[in-house]
Amino acid sequence: MLFKSKRGWELKDRDVTPETTYWSRRKLLGTGAGLAVAGLAGASLLNSRPGMAQDPDPTADLYPMARNAAYRVDRALTDEDVATTYNNFYEFGSHKEIWRAAQSLPIRPWTVTFDGMVEQEKTVDVDTLIRAMPLEERVYRHRCVEAWAMTVPWSGFAMSALIDYARPLSGARYVRMETFGSDRYNAPGFRQFWYPWPYIEGLSMAEAAHELAFIGTGLYGKPMPRQNGAPLRLVVPWKYGFKSLKSIVRFTFTDARPLSFWEELQASEYGFWANVNPDVPHPRWSQATERLIGSDERVPTRIYNGYGDYVAHLYTGFAGRDRDRLYM
Numbered sequence: 001m002l003f004k005s006k007r008g009w010e011l012k013d014r015d016v017t018p019e020t021t022y023w024s025r026r027k028l029l030g031t032g033a034g035l036a037v038a039g040l041a042g043a044s045l046l047n048s049r050p051g052m053a054q055d056p057d058p059t060a061d062l063y064p065m066a067r068n069a070a071y072r073v074d075r076a077l078t079d080e081d082v083a084t085t086y087n088n089f090y091e092f093g094s095h096k097e098i099w100r101a102a103q104s105l106p107i108r109p110w111t112v113t114f115d116g117m118v119e120q121e122k123t124v125d126v127d128t129l130i131r132a133m134p135l136e137e138r139v140y141r142h143r144c145v146e147a148w149a150m151t152v153p154w155s156g157f158a159m160s161a162l163i164d165y166a167r168p169l170s171g172a173r174y175v176r177m178e179t180f181g182s183d184r185y186n187a188p189g190f191r192q193f194w195y196p197w198p199y200i201e202g203l204s205m206a207e208a209a210h211e212l213a214f215i216g217t218g219l220y221g222k223p224m225p226r227q228n229g230a231p232l233r234l235v236v237p238w239k240y241g242f243k244s245l246k247s248i249v250r251f252t253f254t255d256a257r258p259l260s261f262w263e264e265l266q267a268s269e270y271g272f273w274a275n276v277n278p279d280v281p282h283p284r285w286s287q288a289t290e291r292l293i294g295s296d297e298r299v300p301t302r303i304y305n306g307y308g309d310y311v312a313h314l315y316t317g318f319a320g321r322d323r324d325r326l327y328m
């Protein structure tokens, strides 16, 4: 194999700089408040913004995390206010305007359970978990199956570190993940009883252990806003956005392929693998182009969302119907 000096995601840095990322934060912290009260005043100013949780986050001291320069893309960052006000989070409604409704989600205390095929099942406090992980920031593309896209800086840690922490048995072939259910919080979307709550997603162990698979704890150098999936969400940038489930409560290691929320709802439209591919249309629309949210620009969709050089090898053994299902 040829040695590649530059990876696809390392292309151009000029649009995606730390200045772009932290500009709005600095602007806010510099507004009005003197240095002595910057923490307090800054916090309340930030709290009035859609991007922020309403109460102090116990992990706030960890932000901003150091950006890992290996993960960057040749696209401008999406405006923070757009990425935090245009969301898919069906637990709060089957439309994009859920950010206000999501502010009612209690995100502390929050426990995360590791079970199934693991050396020992355990339930841990999310703050203990986050502080045990190797934290960093990565800029990734995000591509929704609805053909809109954004580019955002995620804070968090490699999913491989979470797998090490969970200590799965060697026979585990998949990891099944679960969003909070009505036992934790009776979100308004649960009244739409025809959806197969709770929201479930899954990855093969090879996908979950891939260096690009990421667990997000924050966005734009701050703790994750509720509407974007606080306190913990998956980020798998080469797959359609619905794979990246939000507000995770459980990781279950298993030898059976999990049945995902969208696959259970409509298997002919939303398969388990869901890799981004411009050449395989959704049954009801084309995937050839995508709309960059916050602008009117439409750009060509890229195979595996631009990450093909790094993930295509995960799918070499697939053939026939299975091959088609990689892209649904």
Ligand SMILES: Nc1nc2c(c(=O)[nH]1)N[C@H]1C(S)=C(S)[C@@H](COP(=O)(O)O)O[C@H]1N2
Pocket: 083, 086, 087, 088, 089, 090, 091, 143, 144, 145, 179, 199, 227, 228, 229, 240, 241, 242, 243, 244, 245, 246, 247
């Ligand atoms: N629990 C849960 N996770 C979810 C969803 C959801 O409805 N519920 N929507 C998914 C979809 S379709 C997309 S595109 C992304 C959107 O993430 P964002 O709102 O942070 O952009 O979240 C994904 N994760």
Ligand SMILES: [Mo]
Pocket: 088, 143, 144, 145, 146, 240, 241, 242
């Ligand atoms: Mo999506």
